[in-house]
Amino acid sequence: MRTNSFRWQKMGLLIEPSPKFSWLKTHAGPSFVDTTTNPAKIYVTGRDELNRSHIGVFNLLVGQDGLRVDLNSGRLLFSPGDLGTFDESGVSYPWLVHVGKRIFMYYVGWTAGGLTKFQNFTGLAISDDGGTTFKRFGQVPILDRTKMEPFGSGSCAVWLEQSGWKMFYTSFEPWSFVDGSVRPTYRLKEATSIDGINWDRVGKVVLDFKDSKEHIIGKPMIIKEAGRMQLWYSYRGNAYRIGYAESEDGISFERRDELVGIDVSSSGWDSEMIEYAFVFDLEGIRYMIYNGNDFGKTGLGYAILKL
Numbered sequence: 001m002r003t004n005s006f007r008w009q010k011m012g013l014l015i016e017p018s019p020k021f022s023w024l025k026t027h028a029g030p031s032f033v034d035t036t037t038n039p040a041k042i043y044v045t046g047r048d049e050l051n052r053s054h055i056g057v058f059n060l061l062v063g064q065d066g067l068r069v070d071l072n073s074g075r076l077l078f079s080p081g082d083l084g085t086f087d088e089s090g091v092s093y094p095w096l097v098h099v100g101k102r103i104f105m106y107y108v109g110w111t112a113g114g115l116t117k118f119q120n121f122t123g124l125a126i127s128d129d130g131g132t133t134f135k136r137f138g139q140v141p142i143l144d145r146t147k148m149e150p151f152g153s154g155s156c157a158v159w160l161e162q163s164g165w166k167m168f169y170t171s172f173e174p175w176s177f178v179d180g181s182v183r184p185t186y187r188l189k190e191a192t193s194i195d196g197i198n199w200d201r202v203g204k205v206v207l208d209f210k211d212s213k214e215h216i217i218g219k220p221m222i223i224k225e226a227g228r229m230q231l232w233y234s235y236r237g238n239a240y241r242i243g244y245a246e247s248e249d250g251i252s253f254e255r256r257d258e259l260v261g262i263d264v265s266s267s268g269w270d271s272e273m274i275e276y277a278f279v280f281d282l283e284g285i286r287y288m289i290y291n292g293n294d295f296g297k298t299g300l301g302y303a304i305l306k307l
Helices: none
Strands: 008-015 027-034 040-047 053-063 066-078 090-099 102-112 118-127 153-161 164-178 181-193 199-207 216-225 228-236 240-247 275-282 285-291 300-305
Touching: 008 066, 027 053, 027 090, 027 275, 027 285, 027 300, 040 090, 053 102, 066 300, 090 153, 102 153, 118 153, 118 164, 164 199, 164 216, 199 228, 216 275, 228 275, 240 275
Parallel strands: 053 090, 153 216, 181 216
Antiparallel strands: 008 300, 027 040, 040 053, 053 066, 090 102, 102 118, 153 164, 164 181, 181 199, 216 228, 228 240, 275 285, 285 300
């Protein structure tokens, strides 16, 4: 197991909300970086003036001063679904998997309304043209509500192993009233598949809360390295923070939040909360992109791992 802490150097904002893009007008939120293309691409969750979330894509470039997003390359990729469907209010939290000539994009679809203000579900879109366009696999989620999990599902990390497909996903649990407001509860659970479309939910909780103050563990991100699996995620008690866990067998994970090596700043765009980390390597350097205050309202920033 790793015993030394990570050391991240914050590099500032990478993308800010901009009226230049109607789909990115108020928020630049949870994101995914695809390093298999040249240049690399960053898939970004944005929100429009009506608070509907969309997924767009930009080229991600490496320069002498660090990462840079080519704003001229930006385009809207995926938008909310038809009225009455599970993703009519927005699509968010992209996660991509290359499958031969196809690209699977897992995402969160949500519907506004009700006492809880929203309902989340995990959906799937597929590209057959190299990522130029994505088409919904269907108008229903791939992880719908069930008798065992009646409160919905959210963001996920998906990868292929010799035994088949594997997913860590956000599983919603009972909501509660706290200080006059409704509050969600969710944790990470595990699912398996033979085709990446039809999923068997194992029911196993991947990570549990460390104390009674926590009520959220979500936005998983997996890295396999040197025979060990690294799991980055977001957790919340009073405010969001980035967490870290690791496993030598890919089955049992140990929370090691003390190793994260990145926290809120003393002031500025990420001074209140820090969340939605995505860690990746590009041209020999390890980066982390993440959100700060207000779930992307202040933008999307990044940090570099210092060795």
